[in-house]
Amino acid sequence: MNQDRTDTVLPVAIIGAGPSGLAAAAELGRRGVRATILESSAHLAAGWRYQYDHLRLHTTRELSNLPGMPIPRSYGRWVARDDMVRYLEEYAHRNALDIRLNTPVEHVRRNGSGWQLGTPEGPLAASAVVIATGLNRTPHLPDWPGAETFPGSLVHSARYQNPAPYEGHSVLVVGAGNSGAEIAVALARNGAHRVWWSVRTPPNIIPPAADRWQRMGILVDKLPTPAADFLTTTFERVCLPDLTSRGLPRPDEGLYTRARRDELNPVHDRGLVDEIRRDRVRPVTTVAAIDGPQVHLTDRSRIRPDSIIAATGYATDLEKLLGPAPLLSPRGLPTVRGSRTSPQAPDLYFIGFTNHPSGHLRYAGLEARAVAKAVHRRREHGVDTAPARSTTTGRIPPRTPESTFTPPSEESTSR
16 A cells, blocks of 8 residues: 655645746746656656657747746757757756656645645645646547548547658548648648648638747737737738638637637648648538548538548646636636636646747746746745736636636746
8 A cells, every 4th residue: 555645745746847847846946945846757848749740839939938048049940849858858957857757646635734646656745736737638539420430540630740651641630720730731741642621710820920920929918809809810911811712711700819718829820821722731611420431521521531630639637637626617727827826726826728829838937937936925925826906908818707817927028
């Protein structure tokens, strides 16, 4: 029987050794607060390490570093997957972070004035917990009627590595996010016979000069949503052609409406528009059902792909971790994030769960710094760390009316 290890209380336990968890531990360390990162896999940065080979950052190097350490200039403007992993490993080394690999946390429960974390080796106790497992936890594969009858390869994009196995194949890529778009382009440019791209709702597309868009996202973040939509939509329409005749109409809603309400990222154009114009990537409607080798689409058309790649997103699985706690929205996302904590769960923080128009990594760094300040202040002074202010106009609002989510202060900029 495993010994109860709650007699040794960790000052702060951080769940997840991705960018958000590493940044939080480093920021806590700078304030003299010891933090231990618990990582379920055998390596840190697992979310990056096991992605497809041609993945690159969607935000520029200069605006994507974690607090306290710039990404090397030699990695280029758009940092590749392997370079990003190398950067995160060096970040952990320079900050002398305490990381326990192969230590999955199965549940988090309130225990008196602290927290108990269940692990396969026995429970751990912590005064405060930072959950940084992120948005891309468990692959979500739609339950398409008849999917079991498909004779070809049907995989989630989490299992896709590169276009080589699909050379000469007709491939249906499902999903209107960046992964789906990038995979479709890679297939079209590397020998796939035909590529269909299944889109439920036409995405907002960012032109190739994405560095300007990221800086614009920082500048317009404080504007009301209609004004932010107007500016970004105008720029989008000036820079990109209308692809309606190619099967991809312009989106009905603006970039900031969708970002703030649904936290949906725009698609970065890395050759997508050109491949659609050349008819090498063909937008189609969503999958209604699968009947053997045929895929029935919602517009009643049918296609016969050799393979299907489902870039259909992930689940956070926070329900399994937290149990019946009133901390999650109907979509399984934390309703309180950053430096704020819920009255039902003091000293429990969530970072890395926000898709922000100014860049996920930049925003995760801001959250990490804000959480570190809050934890340090609470330990030093025993005060309530939730700021007494409401969400300001122009920032991402809560998903649900009961949410008390307030983003970190923009006064804390990346170093």
